[in-house]
């Protein structure tokens with residue numbers, strides 16, 4: 001064997017390979033979404049140094065620790081406000097939030113709707129496994145009615161959120177949903193989201209093999225992919241009110257919303273320019289900008305003296 | 308420590324007539340704070356309002372978040388995004404911030420949080436003064452940790468100590484608290500803002516070395532460890548989990564011992580450098596009145612009256628409330644008959660005084676349940692009784 005033919009993870013560079021193996025169970029859907037994300041970052045031509053990832057707490061929330069970008073593993077539910085601070089403090093960054101359904105829409109639900117309302121320039125990827133995986137399979141705001149969870153041992157009698165509808169109603173300007181079976185579509189949606197500005201929300205329905213599937217006697221990961229295969233219906237642009245998911249029912253997937261609208265910082269800048277004037281500049285000039293300016297000045301004055 | 312003079316953009320030099328809340332906002336801008344995330348709550352709102360008004364002309368950003376949890380979470384993001392950050396609140400909002408104060412401590416994220424205290428518990432006395440969060444600031448988040456807290460007694464000191472809070476926070480990479488109160492927050496007095504070249508500001512120590520050597524943490528029980536910001540190419544990882552110097556989770560008892568010792572000792576071990584006290588006629592005193600914040604200004608009157616009556620009374624004002632001046636109290640307790648501790652709470656910092664005095668002198672709590680300042684005569688009476 002040639003010494004140069006080293007087997008390399010094709011996503012090395014994007015993933016922190018030194019941190020492998022990861023903590024996720026065999027058959028868990030989180031890993032597939034991470035792979036799609038990694039692939040999308042490569043394809044999008046985004047400068048990896050300007051990409052940051054923020055997660056909350058949960059199995060999905062561990063993602064921030066495995067990607068080779070500036071990354072923050074924050075507290076349960078607070079990934080979005082942490083990401084908001086990161087983005088606003090350093091507007092050149094592209095900030096991605098990667099977390100679970102419980103994290104983003106249960107404990108963090110308030111932040112979710114407000115970031116959408118502000119059209120904050122964030123890419124929010126929600127791994128929706130219908131359960132609190134990390135804590136052992138409790139009911140979440142997205143658990144379908146009648147599904148069994150450890151805290152609804154006789155079946156869930158609450159009404160779940162449909163996350164695309166929630167995001168849309170709150171003001172998100174890009175909304176898509178896929179299942180973990182749709183890896184090419186997930187990758188494409190993430191790529192699109194990385195290249196646009198504003199609040200982009202991508203929900204991925206994924207299997208939690210260890211808890212949700214087992215407790216509901218739904219077989220293993222392969223059975224779930226079969227279920228997705230048979231029940232996912234692509235309906236691009238459909239009214240998000242039509243995206244509710246019943247227990248083992250149809251899953252409407254696709255890109256539902258993609259509308260242009262100034263994001264938070266654009267709106268803030270417009271408003272401030274109106275009142276402060278054209279020389280308004282958030283955070284003033286950065287050091288390299290100042291240096292470049294000075295060099296340009298020097299070059300200009302040098303040119304003059306030569307004449 | 309990288310000390311520079313203040314960026315003139317944020318310094319509104321000259322004499323002003325303003326309240327403590329406004330002075331905190333001006334102090335923050337002078338210290339180089341350019342990102343403020345907050346949520347309105349009496350009696351702290353004026354700080355947020357002033358920052359919001361001044362932000363565009365200074366090139367800073369103010370955002371009103373959806374609650375105080377979001378505000379402090381945004382500060383953590385903002386600090387790792389490269390800005391100096393602050394927020395302001397009062398009791399109920401302070402309680403909401405507790406979990407993420409822990410995250411800031413654990414990730415060694417510099418930030419300044421001002422608590423303009425009002426009477427509690429719960430909604431309590433929303434518009435009236437108190438000093439009831441003095442233990443919450445030190446112990447309110449879960450787990451063991453350490454922080455720095457300062458207590459201004461005037462609008463001028465609100466300005467000065469906010470700058471100091473930023474400087475300490477940058478060096479020790481720890482949340483630093485301005486524990487003021489409704490009275491100081493809403494009291495209008497002369498505040499002199501010095502010209503920018505007379506204001507010393509500690510700049511963030513940004514790592515500039517080779518990428519492979521970058522470590523977001525150094526567990527050496529000292530301040531000054533370099534940090535980075537997102538976008539500079541160092542690809543940092545930070546987590547609230549117990550971690551190694553690279554920032555990666557290592558969840559073992561041994562590692563928690565290392566991390567916790569560092570977090571606590573970087574403050575305790577440097578307490579003598581951090582602590583600032585103001586003493587008046589403490590040497591040779593029979594009784595010392597220990598106070599902080601607005602209560603110090605009331606205590607002055609009681610001390611003056613007592614001296615007029617020929618009593619040997621000294622006064623000690625805590626400018627730094629945490630870390631507590633344990634050593635000073637230990638020394639004093641061997642020399643004085645009693646330490647009198649008036650505070651607008653049911654007896655909070657007095658516990659620290661008792662612990663440090665350890666029975667070597669009498670410790671007298673002069674408590675007040677909030678809503679107003681003490682009647683100086685009550686403090687005077689306590690001094691007189693202690694001298695007997």
Ligand SMILES: Cc1ncc(C[n+]2csc(CCOP(=O)(O)OP(=O)(O)O)c2C)c(N)n1
Pocket residue numbers: 057058059060061076099100101102103104127129131132133134135140
């Ligand atoms: C404030 C707080 N409350 C509760 C928890 C416990 N907790 C950790 S993860 C989690 C649920 C995570 O569920 P989800 O976001 O759906 O992620 P998953 O594990 O399913 O990927 C909970 C409740 C916590 N860490 N912090």
Ligand code: SF4
Pocket residue numbers: 023024025027028029030059060129133134207208209210211212
């Ligand atoms: S518990 Fe469920 S969500 Fe968590 S790693 Fe295992 S399969 Fe995935």
Ligand SMILES: [Mg+2]
Pocket residue numbers: 058100101102127128129130131132133140
């Ligand atoms: Mg989940």
